[in-house]
Amino acid sequence: MNYLDINKATWDKRTLLHVKSQFYDVDSFIHGQSSLNDIEINQLGDVEGKDLLHLQCHFGLDSLSLARLGANVTGVDLSSTAIHEATTLNGQLGLNATFVCDDVCHFGDTNTQQFDVVYTSYGVLCWLPDLTHWARGIVNALKCGGEFHLVEFHTFNDLLSGYSYFPKSEPDIEEETTYTENCDGQVSKVITWPHSLSSVISALINSGLIIELFEEHAYSPYDCFDGLKLVAEKRYQMQHKGQQVPLIYAIKARKP
Numbered sequence: 001m002n003y004l005d006i007n008k009a010t011w012d013k014r015t016l017l018h019v020k021s022q023f024y025d026v027d028s029f030i031h032g033q034s035s036l037n038d039i040e041i042n043q044l045g046d047v048e049g050k051d052l053l054h055l056q057c058h059f060g061l062d063s064l065s066l067a068r069l070g071a072n073v074t075g076v077d078l079s080s081t082a083i084h085e086a087t088t089l090n091g092q093l094g095l096n097a098t099f100v101c102d103d104v105c106h107f108g109d110t111n112t113q114q115f116d117v118v119y120t121s122y123g124v125l126c127w128l129p130d131l132t133h134w135a136r137g138i139v140n141a142l143k144c145g146g147e148f149h150l151v152e153f154h155t156f157n158d159l160l161s162g163y164s165y166f167p168k169s170e171p172d173i174e175e176e177t178t179y180t181e182n183c184d185g186q187v188s189k190v191i192t193w194p195h196s197l198s199s200v201i202s203a204l205i206n207s208g209l210i211i212e213l214f215e216e217h218a219y220s221p222y223d224c225f226d227g228l229k230l231v232a233e234k235r236y237q238m239q240h241k242g243q244q245v246p247l248i249y250a251i252k253a254r255k256p
């Protein structure tokens, strides 16, 4: 079994828990609540009428929130269960997003459509062994002048949790529970790779993108790590030796 099969099986299992979790709160979403946070809302700006590719879209809440804002959304994810759930929600809500089940790198190699915006967020890069390949797919999917937006968990927290900060040739292979409150101790195998900030930024620069924004935030909108403290609505913070830990970073880059 290769890493894609193992991670797909895990995300298929996780999705079935996630759609029923308070963490994702699908019921509120169906009744009109957006799943997007201030960081990406402010960074993405007005998406109305834009062709938007959402990579690693999970079961589609963010994709469909963007569709509600008027974007023409295509969501891509490895998990067929997640894509099935996203497609079902799209139909139930009468939205016009399209969902594709694929590995992001394979999608990047085979996709011929070009988009105004490519977006990906919160827990995406660790699943990818090769950011050069990933970044090439992003550039190929963008129109000239198009924007790429990444909002990702900061690797600093991984380091404090005992993972490598720097890229390694071998992945981490572990049995893990998922991050939603209803996981009930169930574990499944995950295969992940660490990516330092410089490796992410270099992959984007080397692909030809121009970086226009790089931000770090001392909070996470999600309660998904040990040791987080709620300080305001959708703001969880963590301290290390009395200092704030950077928990999120965000990058905006443009195809010239």
Ligand SMILES: C[S@@+](CC[C@H](N)C(=O)[O-])C[C@H]1O[C@@H](n2cnc3c(N)ncnc32)[C@H](O)[C@@H]1O
Pocket (backbone or CB within 6 Å): 007, 011, 056, 057, 058, 059, 060, 061, 062, 076, 077, 078, 079, 082, 102, 103, 104, 105, 121, 122, 123, 124, 127, 128
């Ligand atoms: C933590 S979730 C993304 C979170 C998302 N922002 C959300 O909460 O709605 C990670 C997603 O990446 C997907 N994924 C993992 N490896 C992938 C790959 N190689 N290609 C495409 N999707 C992948 C998983 O199936 C999962 O849906």
